Amino acid sequence: EVQLVESGGGLVQPGGSLRLSCAASGFTFTNYWMHWVRQAPGKGLAWVSRVNGIGSRTSYIESVQGRFTISRDNAKNMLYLQLNSLRADDTAVYFCARDGADGNYPDYWGQGTLVAVSS
Amino acid sequence: DIQMTQSPSALSASVGDRVTITCRASQSINSWLAWYQQKPGKAPKLLIYTASNLHSGVPSRFSGSGSGTVFTLTISTLQPDDSATYYCQHYKSYPLTFGGGTKVEIK
Numbered sequence: 278e279v280q281l282v283e284s285g286g287g288l289v290q291p292g293g294s295l296r297l298s299c300a301a302s303g304f305t306f307t308n309y310w311m312h313w314v315r316q317a318p319g320k321g322l323a324w325v326s327r328v329n330g331i332g333s334r335t336s337y338i339e340s341v342q343g344r345f346t347i348s349r350d351n352a353k354n355m356l357y358l359q360l361n362s363l364r365a366d367d368t369a370v371y372f373c374a375r376d377g378a379d380g381n382y383p384d385y386w387g388q389g390t391l392v393a394v395s396s
Numbered sequence: 397d398i399q400m401t402q403s404p405s406a407l408s409a410s411v412g413d414r415v416t417i418t419c420r421a422s423q424s425i426n427s428w429l430a431w432y433q434q435k436p437g438k439a440p441k442l443l444i445y446t447a448s449n450l451h452s453g454v455p456s457r458f459s460g461s462g463s464g465t466v467f468t469l470t471i472s473t474l475q476p477d478d479s480a481t482y483y484c485q486h487y488k489s490y491p492l493t494f495g496g497g498t499k500v501e502i503k
Contacts, residue, residue: 312492321483321494321495321496321497322432322434322440322483322485322494322497323493323494324485324491324492324493324494327490336490336491338491339491372439372440377430377442377445379445379446380487381428381487381492382430382442382445382485382487382492383440383442384442384445384451385442386439386440386441387439388438388439389439
C-alpha cells in the first residue's frame with residue numbers, strides 16, 4: 278500500500294524558513310517523480326514543485342522559484358521541501374504526492390501538513 | 397500557463413441522479429487531463445487519468461470523457477459518499493494547473 282506522510286509544518290513569521298518532510302513507503306521510491314502541491318485555506322489546489330527519481334531534475338511554480346527547494350533522500354525514502362523567505366500568501370496545507378506511472382499527474386497523496394505564515 | 401475552468405462551481409443533486417461536471421482548458425491539452433475527488437480535511441484522491449481512464453479501485457459509476465479543450469466527469473448514479481469537491485488538472489506542460497473545483501452536495 279502506497280503511504281505518504283508529511284511533517285514539518287507550523288507557524289512561522291514572514292521571512293522565516295521551514296523544512297517539510299514526506300516519508301514514503303509501499304513502493305519503489307527511486308522509480309518515481311514526486312510532487313508538492315499546496316492548498317490555501319478554503320481555496321483550490323496549486324502545484325508547487327516536482328523532482329525526478331534521482332533528484333537531478335527539478336521544477337517550480339514561478340511564485341516560489343528561488344525561495345523553495347525540493348530534494349529527496351532515496352536511501353531514506355524521504356522527500357523534502359525547504360521553504361525560505363516565507364510570505365503570508367504561502368500559507369497553505371502542503372501535500373506531497375507521487376507521480377503517476379504514466380507521467381505528470383499525482384496518483385497518491387499524503388494527508389498534508391499546514392504551514393501558517395503570520396506575525 | 398494553461399488555465400482550467402470548471403463549471404458549475406457547486407451543485408446539489410439527489411441520490412441516484414446523474415451528475416456531470418465540465419472542465420475547459422484555455423488551449424488544447426489533448427487528453428492530458430486528470431480528475432480528483434477531495435473531501436473536507438482530506439487529501440485529494442485520483443479518479444480519472446488521461447481523460448477517461450479509471451484509476452484503480454475507483455467505482456465504475458465515475459467516468460470521464462473529452463479531448464482538446466472540453467472535458468466532462470460524470471457520476472452515473474450519485475451516492476451519499478460522493479459528496480465532495482471535484483477538481484480537474486491538466487498535465488500537458490508545466491506548471492500543472494487545476495480547475496477551481498466543483499462542490500457536489502447531496503440533497
